[in-house]
Amino acid sequence: xxxxxxxxxxxxxxxxxxxxxxxxxxxxxxxxxxxxxxxxxxxxxxxxxxxxxxxxxxxxxxxxxxxxxxxxxxxxxxxxxxxxxxx
Amino acid sequence: xxxxxxxxxxxxxxxxxxxxxxxxxxxxxxxxxxxxxxxxxxxxxxxxxxxxxxxxxxxxxxxxxxxxxxxxxxxxxxxxxxxxxxxxxxxxxxxxxxxxxxxxxxxxxxxxxxxxxxxxxxxxxxxxxxxxxxxxxxxxxxxxxxxxxxxxxxxxxxxxxxxxxxxxxxxxxxxxxxxxxxxxxxxxxxxxxxxxxxxxxxxxxxxxxxxxxxxxxxxxxxxxxxxxxxxxxxxx
Numbered sequence: 001x002x003x004x005x006x007x008x009x010x011x012x013x014x015x016x017x018x019x020x021x022x023x024x025x026x027x028x029x030x031x032x033x034x035x036x037x038x039x040x041x042x043x044x045x046x047x048x049x050x051x052x053x054x055x056x057x058x059x060x061x062x063x064x065x066x067x068x069x070x071x072x073x074x075x076x077x078x079x080x081x082x083x084x085x086x087x
Numbered sequence: 088x089x090x091x092x093x094x095x096x097x098x099x100x101x102x103x104x105x106x107x108x109x110x111x112x113x114x115x116x117x118x119x120x121x122x123x124x125x126x127x128x129x130x131x132x133x134x135x136x137x138x139x140x141x142x143x144x145x146x147x148x149x150x151x152x153x154x155x156x157x158x159x160x161x162x163x164x165x166x167x168x169x170x171x172x173x174x175x176x177x178x179x180x181x182x183x184x185x186x187x188x189x190x191x192x193x194x195x196x197x198x199x200x201x202x203x204x205x206x207x208x209x210x211x212x213x214x215x216x217x218x219x220x221x222x223x224x225x226x227x228x229x230x231x232x233x234x235x236x237x238x239x240x241x242x243x244x245x246x247x248x249x250x251x252x253x254x255x256x257x258x259x260x261x262x263x264x265x266x267x268x269x270x271x272x273x274x275x276x277x278x279x280x281x282x283x284x285x286x287x288x289x290x291x292x293x294x295x296x297x298x299x300x301x302x303x304x305x306x307x308x309x310x311x312x313x314x315x316x317x318x319x320x321x322x323x
Contacts, residue, residue, distance in 0.1 A: 049216035
């Protein structure tokens with residue numbers, strides 16, 4: 001189990017650091033959602049299922065939704081025009 | 088003036104960091120007696136009756152904080168309503184091909200299950216992890232998935248507002264019922280506890296979490312619907 005935790009923490013750290021180097025906001029938001037999901041699974045491992053389910057629902061789903069809509073509204077383009085091919 | 092403010096903020100931050108460091112390195116911290124936690128863990132089954140102790144803490148022991156959180160959420164939803172106005176029809180932007188086949192079909196297939204699972208999480212909040220806040224968010228996410236399919240989803244803003252108001256009033260009302268009970272305080276446990284661990288148990292807790300779930304679901308669904316369907320032109 002500790003290997004699983006180490007792996008999850010590794011993914012979390014790499015994803016969190018890689019946000020700094022991503023080009024478009026939409027990529028950063030998606031990777032932030034990954035960070036949140038990893039944090040949620042780690043919460044589950046330290047026996048905090050209530051926090052885990054809240055983190056998964058709010059941090060990983062709702063925040064991403066709000067951010068994606070906001071980016072689409074402010075830049076006018078999200079998926080099909082710019083951000084897809086150059087990931 | 089600006090430099091003074093910056094200096095003050097910086098000094099405050101440095102003091103905060105310094106006191107944290109002092110707490111780590113300098114103070115030889117004794118073993119903290121965790122009085123509150125152990126007392127709640129020992130007495131929660133008899134006092135609150137919820138199988139999930141976290142829920143009894145959230146709804147009963149710190150019910151006032153939960154009321155504050157619900158108020159914060161209400162203010163945020165009101166702000167969004169003020170900024171974005173009425174929700175329009177979900178429409179597809181030009182230059183965008185709209186939802187693809189997989190998103191359309193999968194979304195239509197999945198969103199009832201989002202609602203079902205959210206409802207489950209809300210209703211079983213006193214038995215299993217979850218409760219009103221995450222359950223409400225899951226329901227709102229399902230609503231957003233329904234919007235994403237590109238179907239003409241009617242956004243019942245009036246119903247959302249009605250549910251939200253009734254749930255808020257219900258929360259306060261359930262809290263006020265506690266005044267007439269044995270303990271005589273706001274948000275006290277007044278209803279009979281029932282069988283420990285069964286669906287109808289823990290007295291007032293499932294009812295409070297249900298109204299919180301309805302409130303969160305209505306607020307967030309309305310907010311996401313407004314946010315998603317409003318025109319860019321008129322809001323800027």
